[in-house]
Amino acid sequence: MPIQNDLREFAVSDRGVNYFGVANLAKVTDFVREQADGLLPELALAISIGFDLPDPIVDMLPHREKKAVQVSYRTHAYDIVNKRLDLVASEIASMIRTNGFKAFPVASSERVDDKRICAIFSHKLAANLSGLGWIGKSCLLITPEHGPRVRWASILTDAPLQATGEPLANQCGDCMECVDICPVKAFTGRLFSADEPRDFRYKAEKCDAYFRAMQAKGELKVCGMCIYICPFGKQRRSKSIVS
Secondary structure: OHHHHHHHHHHHHHOOOOEEEEEEOHHHHHHHHHHOOOOOOOOOEEEEEEEEOOHHHHOOHHHOOOHHHHHHHHHHHHHHHHHHHHHHHHHHHHHHHHOOOOEEEEOOOOOOEOOOOEOOOOHHHHHHHOOOOEEOOOOOEEEOOOEOOEEEEEEEEOOOOOOOOOOOOOOOOOOOHHHHHOOOOOEOOOOOOOOOOHHHOEOHHHHHHHHHHHHHOOOOOOOOHHHHHOOOHHHOOOOOEEO
């Protein structure tokens, strides 16, 4: 489709996005509505975009107690990447609206519900449905190329786009690296199942308490050990993924 080709070309070639996919949300309408508390416009598709994280910085995380590591990771593997994603998502949304369709860019990493500890929309859900990866035991989106070393943003839309794929088969197997390395044992080790609540696999409140304790001590909120340890992320392949 011409508009889809234009959006993909802009994201990948002009803005350097590493991952671009389109998800059909028809099968998850109820989940999306519930997570957003009915606040999101009910648009049929989600564009998923992702930037991979800089390996040299992620690989410093075992020394995250050092301020230099905290600053490097928080700045270049979180704040700046999120800003880049938000900018590209806003630009893509503008392009879609210019073509006469609706578009809602979702902030890349902003919690809106402190009780459930979640955002208004699940970026990993969109990336998963786009065929860009699978949900790992860490509850992160795992890509074959960069593992979980990717940050995501989404744009909801009614533009005439074609879904780019189906969720990839889970390739975690018997690996428990992310489960074992978690400093607060937040993961249960269960494989992802769309029919189960997140709490079966991930105790988000444990992570939240861990980060709040860091903040109380005046430290930057940095962990990321589940991102660091994943064997798929350590492969360090670098290329753009366009579905």
